[in-house]
Amino acid sequence: xxxxxxxxxxxxxxxxxxxxxxxxxxxxxxxxxxxxxxxxxxxxxxxxxxxxxxxxxxxxxxxxxxxxxxxxxxxxxxxxxxxxxxxxxxxxxxxxxxxxxxxxxxxxxxxxxxxxxxxxxxxxxxxxxxxxxxxxxxxxxxxxxxxxxxxxxxxxxxxxxxxxxxxxxxxxxxxxxxxxxxxxxxxxxxxxxxxxxxxxxxxxxxxxxxxxxxxxxxxxxxxxxxxxxxxxxxxxxxxxxxxxxxxxxxxxxxxxxxxxxxxxxxxxxxxxxxxxxxxxxxxxxxxxxxxxxxxxxxxxxxxxxxxxxxxxxxxxxxxxxxxxxxxxxxxxxxxxxxxxxxxxxxxxxxxxxxxxxxxxxxx
Amino acid sequence: xxxxxxxxxxxxxxxxxxxxxxxxxxxxxxxxxxxxxxxxxxxxxxxxxxxxxxxxxxxxxxxxxxxxxxxxxxxxxxxxxxxxxxxxxxxxxxxxxxxxxxxxxxxxxxxxxxxxxxxxxxxxxxxxxxxxxxxxxxxxxxxxxxxxxxxxxxxxxxxxxxxxxxxxxxxxxxxxxxxxxxxxxxxxxxxxxxxxxxxxxxxxxxxxxxxxxxxxxxxxxxxxxxxxxxxxxxxxxxxxxxxxxxxxxxxxxxxxxxxxxxxxxxxxxxxxxxxxxxxxxxxxxxxxxxxxxxxxxxxxxxxxxxxxxxxxxxxxxxxxxxxxxxxxxxxxxxxxxxxxxxxxxxxxxxxxxxxxxxxxxxxxxxxxxxxxxxxxxxxxxxxxxxxxxxxxxxxxxxxxxxxxxxxxxxxxxxxxxxxxxxxxxxxxxxxxxxxxxxxxxxxxxxxxxxxxxxxxxxxxxxxxxxxxxxxxxxxxxxxxxxxxxxxxxxxxxxxxxxxxxxxxxxxxxxxxxx
Numbered sequence: 028x029x030x031x032x033x034x035x036x037x038x039x040x041x042x043x044x045x046x047x048x049x050x051x052x053x054x055x056x057x058x059x060x061x062x063x064x065x066x067x068x069x070x071x072x073x074x075x076x077x078x079x080x081x082x083x084x085x086x087x088x089x090x091x092x093x094x095x096x097x098x099x100x101x102x103x104x105x106x107x108x109x110x111x112x113x114x115x116x117x118x119x120x121x122x123x124x125x126x127x128x129x130x131x132x133x134x135x136x137x138x139x140x141x142x143x144x145x146x147x148x149x150x151x152x153x154x155x156x157x158x159x160x161x162x163x164x165x166x167x168x169x170x171x172x173x174x175x176x177x178x179x180x181x182x183x184x185x186x187x188x189x190x191x192x193x194x195x196x197x198x199x200x201x202x203x204x205x206x207x208x209x210x211x212x213x214x215x216x217x218x219x220x221x222x223x224x225x226x227x228x229x230x231x232x233x234x235x236x237x238x239x240x241x242x243x244x245x246x247x248x249x250x251x252x253x254x255x256x257x258x259x260x261x262x263x264x265x266x267x268x269x270x271x272x273x274x275x276x277x278x279x280x281x282x283x284x285x286x287x288x289x290x291x292x293x294x295x296x297x298x299x300x301x302x303x304x305x306x307x308x309x310x311x312x313x314x315x316x317x318x319x320x321x322x323x324x325x326x327x328x329x330x331x332x333x334x335x336x337x338x339x340x341x342x343x344x345x346x347x348x349x350x351x352x353x354x355x356x357x358x359x360x361x362x363x364x365x366x367x368x369x370x371x372x373x374x375x376x377x378x379x380x381x382x383x384x385x386x387x388x389x390x
Numbered sequence: 391x392x393x394x395x396x397x398x399x400x401x402x403x404x405x406x407x408x409x410x411x412x413x414x415x416x417x418x419x420x421x422x423x424x425x426x427x428x429x430x431x432x433x434x435x436x437x438x439x440x441x442x443x444x445x446x447x448x449x450x451x452x453x454x455x456x457x458x459x460x461x462x463x464x465x466x467x468x469x470x471x472x473x474x475x476x477x478x479x480x481x482x483x484x485x486x487x488x489x490x491x492x493x494x495x496x497x498x499x500x501x502x503x504x505x506x507x508x509x510x511x512x513x514x515x516x517x518x519x520x521x522x523x524x525x526x527x528x529x530x531x532x533x534x535x536x537x538x539x540x541x542x543x544x545x546x547x548x549x550x551x552x553x554x555x556x557x558x559x560x561x562x563x564x565x566x567x568x569x570x571x572x573x574x575x576x577x578x579x580x581x582x583x584x585x586x587x588x589x590x591x592x593x594x595x596x597x598x599x600x601x602x603x604x605x606x607x608x609x610x611x612x613x614x615x616x617x618x619x620x621x622x623x624x625x626x627x628x629x630x631x632x633x634x635x636x637x638x639x640x641x642x643x644x645x646x647x648x649x650x651x652x653x654x655x656x657x658x659x660x661x662x663x664x665x666x667x668x669x670x671x672x673x674x675x676x677x678x679x680x681x682x683x684x685x686x687x688x689x690x691x692x693x694x695x696x697x698x699x700x701x702x703x704x705x706x707x708x709x710x711x712x713x714x715x716x717x718x719x720x721x722x723x724x725x726x727x728x729x730x731x732x733x734x735x736x737x738x739x740x741x742x743x744x745x746x747x748x749x750x751x752x753x754x755x756x757x758x759x760x761x762x763x764x765x766x767x768x769x770x771x772x773x774x775x776x777x778x779x780x781x782x783x784x785x786x787x788x789x790x791x792x793x794x795x796x797x798x799x800x801x802x803x804x805x806x807x808x809x810x811x812x813x814x815x816x817x818x819x820x821x822x823x824x825x826x827x828x829x830x831x832x833x834x835x836x837x838x839x840x841x842x843x844x845x846x847x848x849x850x851x852x853x854x855x856x857x858x859x860x861x862x863x864x865x866x867x868x869x870x871x872x873x874x875x876x877x878x879x880x881x882x883x884x885x886x887x888x889x890x891x892x893x894x895x896x897x898x899x900x901x902x903x904x
Binding site: 095100101106140340342 | 478481483488489508511512543579684784785786787788790884
């Protein structure tokens, strides 16, 4: 158990951008919501997955829709808590702990604001261990859990409850409702008990985001570059060092899809890296050979500062270090790969774990 | 038409007088003074002496100044701002000024009100305005604020409510200046609101600028029409500047870029402005400075109004050359304006970039004691200096093709005329006062940055409307309607939204209408 302070929130917002693997929306507005709620309602207690009681009622809260709408039409406090209260009313019990559905980007901090308002703890863990673009891309779905009930709310005090057949229908229907609500909504789904949370939640990811953020912000006293420290922390690999020389983007079906080409420097001189993205970075190839494949995490970091560069913010000339971290083991199962592997995003290659790829390259 | 231009920078206050054919009649450099105006007066005085012109011949006087930047950074002379956000029932979870530095908030002594209204991304109202809330606003602000900032949700899509509220308040309190966000920032409510509040806070500062400049001109007997430099490299009439003071922030580097365009006749180039302490690199696209697409902090406040895309590196004529391990390191610290006292070539003790360039034979001045440099690996250090600039140039490119590079600023001579990544390097005459020349050139711009919906109109109609509005804005700012040209025309689709919402950016510019 730990109380989150203002500095923790700042750090989480930066770490969440790294774990957002290039997408997940700018955590800035999430940070503002969390700081504002804590200022008004008091501090937030964060509990670990082990600390959960088996009969605790745990509910994820997240934002859905267009980041461009969220930064313009900012939620009200009433909107932030309405879907949770509707959920409580429908299932006839009070929420004990809220949790983030994803740790990457803006959704890492929206539930912190709700926890502050309701005076209940936030769970140190999430259901992705990163950011993904679609609602069924959660560990709950991989474990055969259904969203059961989904509640969505807008600022006009509309609250809609749906009982979708499964996670995929939940995504389709919720997205339509969100559009009618003006392109952005607050969502609660996958209300679970403590026992299920212990089985399905990826633990300690808020703390991880906080530690990454602290590494990148704190004054560099150590001689070790923050990127190196981060790789140690996340069991990650440095894939490539180079300069972005070409970027192609296309907006397709509401998603930004494209690729970036990097020309190598230092030990990667003479090599080229191609990075494919759809909101998030999904596939990295060096000299035509895959070196990291979704659902493993790929992040592009500024060579100098180690700060994450988003798929939108990537520009010609960016000096970057491309790194990758192994996804949680749940994503490396057949259903995990089917749900968020390369084929789902229409890339030709088969999923091969990061560690295997790195070993192959080194041989 | 004879024009006088002054550019106030951090170190120097530069001035030029241009003839009707843009020929340079006089140019000077003075040290920027703490109060700024005595430095301006000194520059004016020198210009008049050098040019021997009759003061009455000067038709136009333009000023690019750091007053507004300083006011925000030093938290001095800012207005008490009344802040209205038209957003309810949305928006209440993040109130205005939430992450502003407290000392800046204290200076603004703000009154903040959230009222019903605002729009969805598709232009439908979130809520209607409420008359009683507008009365409350007037009640709360009367006698308590010097200026007002109004921001509505999605005003880049639809600005009707912002304008209605501004009109309503203007009727009740006509003496109070009002800034509305749709005329200032882009998508992103908090950043746009922040820029609008800063704009409102600068109303007295900008008035003092124009009054002070007027007075300085009158002392020299100059009765010219006054213009102020803005950060897209164009001018605005004094009246226009009084409404949009925030556009004067960062006008210095853009003046240099415009000056470089004029001196070289190159419409597209990378402009490298080498000063005493830093080098600012900007990009000329279609003869105007390229803008950044990122959020920019001003005095610790996150904003999203248009700002030039400038990359600065710690390299200039006064940059110190340090011994490091077994080699040598370039900067980033500098002796700055004390070059003439502290650099080795001028009898000082410190090895600077200027000394290396002299020893290399790149520039010829000072009294270098060449013998004392003879043990130094001059070629290697000079290559490192050049490399710093080459790296910075590469960062500003949008593709890997070689580009035209223009060197300006007091340190322009330090850098060689062949650079990696450059198809050609131009170091024009008068490079040292390119900024003041840029300030004196008389182009006026108009911009539009808003969201249009493709379901309502065709793409062609949207672009035509946006262009027409930009032209209207340029004419209002003082441009000659018959000579306006389109400088920039871009559209960006917004992700995750149904239908097609387009963010359209248009910039037009034309010469002053006399």
